[in-house]
Amino acid sequence: MLDGYAQVMTIPHNVKYADLFVKLQREAREGDHGLWGSGGQHSQDQGQAAHTVPAGAAGKGPGPHGETIKGNINSKGEKIYHVPGGRYYDKANLEAWFFTEEDAQAAGYRRSKV
Template identity: 35%
Template sequence: MKLLSERGIPLSSMRNALLVAACAVSCASTSASAGQVLTGKASVVDGDTIEIRGESIRFNGIDAPESTQLCLDAKGKQYRCGSATAKALAAFLEKSSPTSCDFVDRDRYGRYVGNCWRADGTSVQEWLVAHGLALDWERYSGGAYAKLQQKARSQKSGMWSGTFENPWEWRANKQTSAVAAPIAQLPAEGNGGCLIKGNVSAKGERIYHVPGQEHYSRTAISESKGERWFCTEGEAASAGWRPAAR
């Protein structure tokens, strides 16, 4: 068997090929610290977070509604704006793959924070803000997406067609409600470890509340009235309960 060098392949090319192969295994984990671009097929985690080759990436300078966050559309009807953003993002990235992200920082959760682009060069953050699916988070962006946001707002694109709470404020309010909840009103024994409260209102409406929502802590469950606990929101929805407005 002839050696590669005997077949006319330069040794320098052989070394380069070996380095590339080695990097394919190890560079993914060191790309952030090295300031390299992370490229690959993106999996959507939520409206402002994706995963590439096992690395969780938070988009820099923008904030999208959380997956359980509710917004009101132009007709005043509730919808899951966070889920809508995630779904739109997945379709957007699928049309031009792979996705590339430049490292900016690590957030407090250890996630890679980056500026990301599709294969065709379209900025992911700019697209999300321009379509009213995410907001310019001035605290981290310095207002980089303010003009795009103003245009989306004037055109009533995405969330701007209705009403919504800023994602960072929604998270803060949810955390405050959870901390302030009296211990006696938190889920008691006998709920099987399920935390979602299926309540029947005075008008007979079946409404479920998840931990952290405004009325969660003061909502009591009376099984004799047909009220019950649910383990997942899907289970509650399938049983005929609708999500609480806040």
């Protein structure tokens, strides 16, 4: 049964099942299950940030599901996200993909300073 009460987070080198988890998360989101119920958003009172996929976002970016924002963890352990056109976007060591800056921030990432 697909309940949809988990959000994928990958931490290198622990990525053996990442593709499966991303697939299941996508199915839950598309089926409005769990966190993605109520029209693609879940309640703020559940202690989670709202997660939405912008209309038409799928397939628009280089991420596995069309995401465009890259998240990485630097050598100091800081979670930083990079937007297309940013100075380090092409050089960032990928830890996660995001559709929106809000999604990245909800996952604890901050925007790159350059």
